Amino acid sequence: MKQKSAASVLESLLLLAALMGLWWLASHQGWISRVFLPTPEATLTSLLEGLRGELLGFMGDTVLRMLLGWLLASLIGVALGALIGASETARSWMGPTLEFIRPLPASAIMPLAISLLGLSSGMVLAVVAFGAMWPVLLATVHGVASVHLRLREVSHALQLSRTAFVLKIGLPNALPDILAGMRLSITVSLIVAVVGEMIASQSGLGQAILLAARSFRASELFAGIVLLGLIGFFSNALLALAERRLLKWQAP
Numbered sequence: 001m002k003q004k005s006a007a008s009v010l011e012s013l014l015l016l017a018a019l020m021g022l023w024w025l026a027s028h029q030g031w032i033s034r035v036f037l038p039t040p041e042a043t044l045t046s047l048l049e050g051l052r053g054e055l056l057g058f059m060g061d062t063v064l065r066m067l068l069g070w071l072l073a074s075l076i077g078v079a080l081g082a083l084i085g086a087s088e089t090a091r092s093w094m095g096p097t098l099e100f101i102r103p104l105p106a107s108a109i110m111p112l113a114i115s116l117l118g119l120s121s122g123m124v125l126a127v128v129a130f131g132a133m134w135p136v137l138l139a140t141v142h143g144v145a146s147v148h149l150r151l152r153e154v155s156h157a158l159q160l161s162r163t164a165f166v167l168k169i170g171l172p173n174a175l176p177d178i179l180a181g182m183r184l185s186i187t188v189s190l191i192v193a194v195v196g197e198m199i200a201s202q203s204g205l206g207q208a209i210l211l212a213a214r215s216f217r218a219s220e221l222f223a224g225i226v227l228l229g230l231i232g233f234f235s236n237a238l239l240a241l242a243e244r245r246l247l248k249w250q251a252p
Contacts, residue, residue, distance in 0.1 A: 038219040047223035059227060062193055062204040069128025070189040074182055077133045081140025082166045106131025106192045110199055124196035132189035139181030143174020179243045186235050
């Protein structure tokens, strides 16, 4: 297993090195104008200079907005998902409504959010929470609703209330689904936060990238994109580590 994991990491690093080499060739050989594709060295220089200047503050704004929206989405998603998943009647009534609202892109409802909340940081946070809520909500509904019939019979035999059933049986059973939904949710929250910053002109990496693009500062544009990729990578890696620790009880 360890040898397979090491081989997978090596393959990933080789692919990354190949992509970086292709980027280096394309920029240095003039295959694409440097106005649109800066060299890796210029991008790295802009990234390091930015982290010593305004880019660090922009990153902090985006990460804070992403985390707040993700936490809010997780709390609402787990609470609503547990309520719906524990009741067959609620699932039958709410199912069509959830399926109607779920596919709506968060960016599509941003004009409505702007009309209700204005061009504010709170508006962006609300849209981030809305967009990131669905993976957690649907995962919780599925996890709670899929409790084994024997466990339901045990809960009836013990005369557990619905609240006790959800807390002691439903949510523990749904934990793997919830954690998987939260990993997907944090990626969605980062995407929506950046889009919201671009549309609502809120301080953050989205605004910094948009301004760099409008000014044709390609190296700063790519530096922002690289930074977003690093944020997404490390946030997902931390959640994957937490998931492995919390699910140690599962059979391999």
